[in-house]
Amino acid sequence: MITMKADPAVQRTLLTLAAVDKELTQLAHRRRTLPEIAQLVEAEVAVRTAKDKLVEVETSAGDLDRDIRRIERDVEGVRARTERDRTLLAGSGVGAKQATDLQHELETLQRRQSVLEDEQLEIMEQREAVGADVEHSQAALAAAEQAVTDLTQRRDTAFADIDAAEAGRVRDRAATVAGIPAEVVAVYEKRRAKGGAGAALLLARRCQACRLELDRSALGELRAAPADEIVHCTECGVILVRSTESGL
Numbered sequence: 052m053i054t055m056k057a058d059p060a061v062q063r064t065l066l067t068l069a070a071v072d073k074e075l076t077q078l079a080h081r082r083r084t085l086p087e088i089a090q091l092v093e094a095e096v097a098v099r100t101a102k103d104k105l106v107e108v109e110t111s112a113g114d115l116d117r118d119i120r121r122i123e124r125d126v127e128g129v130r131a132r133t134e135r136d137r138t139l140l141a142g143s144g145v146g147a148k149q150a151t152d153l154q155h156e157l158e159t160l161q162r163r164q165s166v167l168e169d170e171q172l173e174i175m176e177q178r179e180a181v182g183a184d185v186e187h188s189q190a191a192l193a194a195a196e197q198a199v200t201d202l203t204q205r206r207d208t209a210f211a212d213i214d215a216a217e218a219g220r221v222r223d224r225a226a227t228v229a230g231i232p233a234e235v236v237a238v239y240e241k242r243r244a245k246g247g248a249g250a251a252l253l254l255a256r257r258c259q260a261c262r263l264e265l266d267r268s269a270l271g272e273l274r275a276a277p278a279d280e281i282v283h284c285t286e287c288g289v290i291l292v293r294s295t296e297s298g299l
């Protein structure tokens with residue numbers, strides 16, 4: 052590995068850069084894993100389910116309304132026919148044979164009306180129950196849609212918070228990078244591209260990136276390295292920044 056020199060103060064700035072990058076990583080993670088994202092998917096499924104249910108009960112209500120109108124027409128027809136027969140029967144010039152036929156038909160019409168009225172009552176009851184279902188389904192759909200609205204608002208508020216925090220960290224990062232020589236930043240970025248931190252403090256003989264305690268020979272090399280030399284963790288490769296608390 053080529054030896055890279057950097058003033059100890061510049062090396063410490065790498066820790067600031069690493070802290071900013073850690074925050075940026077956390078913000079990106081927070082954006083991806085916002086609970087509202089998964090909750091919204093569920094809430095949208097609930098809206099679709101509620102819509103389907105509403106269509107179903109509204110269709111039932113429509114079918115029953117059609118049945119009700121049909122029975123009303125039938126009842127009306129039976130009433131008109133009954134009225135006509137009674138008028139004929141009450142009138143003069145009705146022969147005995149015709150009178151018997153009319154009486155017979157009036158009895159049939161009476162039974163027919165009775166059947167129709169029973170049917171009408173039953174369908175009215177069904178329609179009432181379905182009407183209540185329609186109201187429940189409308190309320191359920193409204194609640195589901197409200198949940199989507201609320202969650203969308205909460206998600207967007209969270210996104211806006213993350214955007215603002217990110218913009219702040221991006222500015223901090225630019226300001227920090229401006230104070231570090233480009234070739235040192237390049238070493239830092241190269242390490243970071245492999246995943247994890249680019250730089251970490253050596254604290255009490257432990258690399259603060261991989262949390263491992265360095266062995267005696269590694270510590271000996273670090274102790275021997277000049278303060279302005281950039282050194283790396285023998286365990287994880289991160290740029291190790293030494294301080295008075297490094298335990299060297």
Ligand SMILES: [Zn+2]
Binds near residue numbers: 261284288
């Ligand atoms: Zn390490």
